Each structure stands twice: as structure tokens, then as C-alpha cells.
Amino acid sequence: MGDLKKIIGERIRNFRKDKGLSQEELAHMSKLHSTYIGQLERGEKNATLESIEKVANALNISLETLFRISQPRQNENEYTLSQIVTQLQARSIKDQKFILELIDLLLDWKGK
Incomplete structure (x- = not known):
């Protein structure tokens, strides 16, 4: 479970940075606390589905896009x-x- 939190957190961070947003801006847009956004990005918090939905909406991405995880393959x-x-x-x-x-x-x- 810890790996999943880190992977999703990293994806949130990547999407946020790609959009040119700070953690504070994302927090404001998603109506969450900036400390919580930081904890999500570092994989320190178990996010609720509601929080994940708020973050995805603020980033203007679908939940499917956020959770689409490409696992390294042998190839x-x-x-x-x-x-x-x-x-x-x-x-x-x-x-x-x-x-x-x-x-x-x-x-x-x-x-x-």
C-alpha cells in the first residue's frame, strides 16, 4: 500500500508541476490544505476518494488519468x-x- 501512495503522490506532483502550480495554488483550487497536498505528494497520507477527486478536478484531469499507472516492464x-x-x-x-x-x-x- 505504501508504494501506491508514493506513486499516486508522485503523479499528483508531476501533474501539478506540469500545470505550473504551486502546492498552495493546488490546495486553494481543490479546497484542501497545502500541508495535506504536500503529504499526499510525498506519499505520507492515505487520501480519501473525495480528496483525490478534488485534486483531480483542480488539475483538470480524470481519475482514470491520475490512476493510470504504467508498471515497468522487462522490455x-x-x-x-x-x-x-x-x-x-x-x-x-x-x-x-x-x-x-x-x-x-x-x-x-x-x-x-
Whole structure:
């Protein structure tokens, strides 16, 4: 159970940082205390479903997105791809399209 708290906490932190929010801003938006947000991010607190829903709503992500956990696989390529997908899920569609264009440019530059 401790690992799950840490994984979810890390995902909350990543989504928060990707949105350019401080813990205090996320706390205000989710109507939770900033100390509680810090404890969630560090995996120190067992969050209630209500609190998790408030955080997800404040981050403008679905609960499915928050809980979608990619486990490392033996195949390093699959793991790397799952990490890329996880990072992109936190971004807007506009950002995702921009990043895709950058990937295309980089692949063209490298010679695919």
C-alpha cells in the first residue's frame, strides 16, 4: 500500500508541476490544505476518494488519468514509451500536438 501512495503522490506532483502550480495554488483550487497536498505528494497520507477527486478536478484531469499507472516492464522500450505517454497525458491537446511536431522534426533531423 505504501508504494501506491508514493506513486499516486508522485503523479499528483508531476501533474501539478506540469500545470505550473504551486502546492498552495493546488490546495486553494481543490479546497484542501497545502500541508495535506504536500503529504499526499510525498506519499505520507492515505487520501480519501473525495480528496483525490478534488485534486483531480483542480488539475483538470480524470481519475482514470491520475490512476493510470504504467508498471515497468522487462522490455525497456515499452517502459520508455509508457513514460512518454504518462508525461504527455498531463499536457493540453495543443501541447501534445506541438510535442508531436517536435518529435517529427527530431526524427527527420536524425534520419529516422
